[in-house]
Amino acid sequence: MFTMHDPWNTFETRFQNGRYELTSIEFTVTNLCNLRCEHCAVGEELLEKEGATLPLDLLLRRLDEIESLQTISLTGGEPILHPKVVRETIIPLLRYAKERGIHTQLNSNLTLPLSRYEDWIEDLDVLHISYNYRDVKDFHRITYKRFDREVSLSVAEKRFEQMKENAKALTKQGVFVSAESLLSPFTHQHIEKIHQDIVEMGCQRHEVHPLYPSDFAKGLDLITLDQYRDTVTRLLEIRDPNVWILFGTLPFFPCSDETTDRDLWLRLAQEPNVTVRPDPDGRNRLNVNAFTGDVIVTDFGDIPALGNIRQDRLTDVFERWLTHPVAKQYHCFCPAAHCTGPNILVANAYYPDWDFHTRTAKVAVGN
């Protein structure tokens, strides 16, 4: 199992090749989910029933065409909700990846019985979960917020306990579980307790991301940059040093005019067991909808599909995207600072007036 090596990180390939390269594919393998979290970035896409996926052969053929492929992510909805999806899509894709030496991640809410994870988990590299709660009341309020009917606290409690027990059992077996917290007006106040729970579940990595204002989360308030900076600092002070902390799509940059933000960037580069992951979407990754074949740059952006795997090679779609005006707008690169620019939603939310192409890093980090 890898530790501190993050094959989803965009920096290495951009630095080594002098250009972005398609190294990562994310498949949306279901639009079904047993939860309706208030922060769900694909909430509007969720369905009660869904049809058949495209033939597996087509998915595998499109993957075969990507020589540079290093990672595959599987997402939903809840990918393992339907056994047919596990049997006919997830297991074959994981086995394919294993044979090619490709790293894999599956995003799950981990609330189903443990037996549902057991017959495929050994082929997976990263089990990615969300964790944004202090207790069952928070879980009940957050994960059923957008459900179309009332769900009792006792039902929520069963799911919550199942998730925690599953995480403990799987991490004990050596499964790498990465728990993500989205910093919101609620979670930023409780990051200490959230981190402590993640440590107690045995998770080897705590991912910290901004709340992405997309789909269900569009109406939610964002925290300020001051609150974000303060939360990162507090977390660094109290964290378990044995747990890897990954800051994803951090809303601070080495070209900042604020000394505090540049200092934070430098501090994160030096902290043991801490990494910063720039946004992979559209820099090394494309998302493929396994039902429609549509290819998009992110699973929650408002940019229309750039192609379809029924007729397009994924490398061709990626090359097309690199010439798209939106890509050009945000694909700045400052190698000495190890920065590959902002996530589009983060840039729009926090830096609407910045022209990233006229900026440049004011600090450099060591190798």
Ligand code: SF4
């Ligand atoms: S200009 Fe872009 S790549 Fe350079 S530091 Fe700023 S955000 Fe990062």
